[in-house]
Amino acid sequence: MILERRWYIVQTYSGYENSVKIALERRIESMQMEEFIYQVMIPEEIRQERKADGTIKEKLVKIFPGYVFVEMVVNDDSWFIVRNTPGVTGFLGSSGGGTKPVPLPPDEIIPILKKCGLMEVPKLDIETGEKVRVIGGAFRDQIGTVDAIDQEKQEVTVLVDMFGRQTPVELSFEDIEKL
Structure with missing residues (x-):
């Protein structure tokens, strides 16, 4: 049986997303799980904020605070490694009690990947009126x-x-x- 690599959402303590990402990447490498866990991502975007003095400052903001996205093949080992990483509170879509998580559908993850620059955004060479x-x-x-x-x-x-x-x-x- 060939399992498919899919995107999953991992819940973390708010503010610990970066440390969870680093810890998870270290665990993947040290436990040789690169063939099952492919990417760990924190969706972020640049937002412009106007300061009190009128200047505009760019700030990197987490789109989904408290969540880390993981592209992986879910098997017993990969699932164990991710959910037992320090700071991880569980998988989104998993009801607990040992149930495997539910992957994100492609129509939900593709816009997020495009927004974060991990997926090519096709350019349209058509103008209105054509x-x-x-x-x-x-x-x-x-x-x-x-x-x-x-x-x-x-x-x-x-x-x-x-x-x-x-x-x-x-x-x-x-x-x-x-x-």
């Missing part, structure tokens, strides 16, 4: 006009002709191509 062909989803092979572009969500709003009317449809970048 004609595109829909290549995926229910509107496949429809021709439409780009009405709006949301870079953060990786979505475009395309006006397609439905029953003689221009209808806005939200699609991902991968579902359209430039004409």
